[in-house]
Amino acid sequence: MNTRDIASRLSAEQEHNDGNVQSHWNRVVGRRSFLKGVGLAGAAVLPGGGLLASQAAAGTASKLTEGDVAILRFLAAVELIESDLWQQYNELGGVNGGNSSYMAALSNLDGDMPQYITDNTEDEISHAAFLNEYLQSKGAQPVDLDVFRTLPGSKATGAQQIGRLTNLQALDVDTSYYTRYRSSQSPDFGATFPQAVTINNQPAIPLNDKDTPPNTEQPNPPTTAHAKRMQAIANTAGFHFGYIEQGGSSLYSVMALKASSLETLLIAVSIGGVETNHFSLWHDKAGNAVAQPLAGVVDPVTKLKFPDLNAKPFPAEEFQTNLILPEPTQFISKNLPACSVVRPTLDENGGAVATINSFVADQLFKGQSEQFFSKVMGLARAADAAKRQV
Ligand SMILES: [Fe+2]
Ligand SMILES: [Fe+2]
Numbered sequence: 001m002n003t004r005d006i007a008s009r010l011s012a013e014q015e016h017n018d019g020n021v022q023s024h025w026n027r028v029v030g031r032r033s034f035l036k037g038v039g040l041a042g043a044a045v046l047p048g049g050g051l052l053a054s055q056a057a058a059g060t061a062s063k064l065t066e067g068d069v070a071i072l073r074f075l076a077a078v079e080l081i082e083s084d085l086w087q088q089y090n091e092l093g094g095v096n097g098g099n100s101s102y103m104a105a106l107s108n109l110d111g112d113m114p115q116y117i118t119d120n121t122e123d124e125i126s127h128a129a130f131l132n133e134y135l136q137s138k139g140a141q142p143v144d145l146d147v148f149r150t151l152p153g154s155k156a157t158g159a160q161q162i163g164r165l166t167n168l169q170a171l172d173v174d175t176s177y178y179t180r181y182r183s184s185q186s187p188d189f190g191a192t193f194p195q196a197v198t199i200n201n202q203p204a205i206p207l208n209d210k211d212t213p214p215n216t217e218q219p220n221p222p223t224t225a226h227a228k229r230m231q232a233i234a235n236t237a238g239f240h241f242g243y244i245e246q247g248g249s250s251l252y253s254v255m256a257l258k259a260s261s262l263e264t265l266l267i268a269v270s271i272g273g274v275e276t277n278h279f280s281l282w283h284d285k286a287g288n289a290v291a292q293p294l295a296g297v298v299d300p301v302t303k304l305k306f307p308d309l310n311a312k313p314f315p316a317e318e319f320q321t322n323l324i325l326p327e328p329t330q331f332i333s334k335n336l337p338a339c340s341v342v343r344p345t346l347d348e349n350g351g352a353v354a355t356i357n358s359f360v361a362d363q364l365f366k367g368q369s370e371q372f373f374s375k376v377m378g379l380a381r382a383a384d385a386a387k388r389q390v
Contacts, residue, residue: 088168095118110285
């Protein structure tokens with residue numbers, strides 16, 4: 001075979017493999033109906049072998065630094081975790097969700113909530129699938145957390161009875177992001193922020209049909225005990241969505257600073273931008289749980305209360321529900337003018353280990369094994385240790 005034949009065969013192979021990747025990509029993210037009935041394990045199947053072989057043959061595969069691999073592997077793990085929790089929300093409350101009362105309670109926050117939940121879920125699955133395939137295309141190990149899908153999920157109508165990575169049934173949601181993004185003080189300069197709502201040991205998804213019958217009417221505001229319970233669960237979810245996505249916004253900013261290759265940097269800023277986009281949306285919707293006409297819901301079981309944050313005694317600058325765009329804040333130096341930015345962006349506040357510690361405090365991993373913690377913490381420490389090399 002002469003050089004020209006080899007070149008044309010390699011190019012045909014590349015085309016074939018690109019076609020495979022493209023059709024896989026279409027299967028993963030191209031169809032809005034794809035999520036219904038498809039488990040995450042199926043979504044994360046990686047066909048990268050052919051791509052690897054042709055890239056190696058063509059000499060186009062460039063090696064990632066150890067640090068870039070660590071960054072991308074940790075981000076892949078976080079995206080698998082995000083996908084798992086969003087999938088639970090999507091099964092029950094997404095646009096094809098199976099629990100009409102939960103969907104109605106979420107829709108009291110905004111009529112488009114089920115659609116947004118489904119789209120956010122699809123985004124997370126695309127992030128996880130992309131990162132793992134990118135790692136493989138560079139000859140690096142993808143991340144697989146399937147062995148840890150052991151936690152029981154919701155027993156309510158609509159939930160698949162499959163093992164989960166994350167637990168949404170007894171969350172301690174840190175809602176201080178709400179006041180942090182309304183403040184001109186930065187956590188990276190030591191500032192701390194009050195909770196918007198104190199949410200401890202509260203479910204964010206319906207637990208079972210006895211606790212919240214799936215066909216309960218959900219007027220706005222709710223009137224019956226079952227409707228109030230379901231509304232409190234949906235409101236908790238609304239605040240949890242914002243908590244998760246603000247974490248992603250900070251994490252990707254922190255990781256971007258450690259990237260060595262331009263592609264790793266591109267991945268970090270491009271996915272990170274979408275995490276921030278998600279955060280902004282959820283920040284807005286959570287505010288509707290604590291504004292009229294919905295404000296004032298009290299969970300009859302846990303006594304959790306969602307007050308009206310637009311009324312006294314809440315100071316407007318920290319709590320007003322339509323102040324969702326970030327307030328300019330301290331950035332890099334207190335001597336520089338305030339700047340409207342993602343915050344925090346210091347390792348200790350928003351890096352990989354900080355993210356896992358925050359998820360632990362959120363009770364997101366309640367019931368997970370020691371092996372799971374050591375796996376994700378190992379990935380987190382390696383990512384935080386990555387140093388930019390140029
Ligand atoms: Fe994501
Ligand atoms: Fe996210």
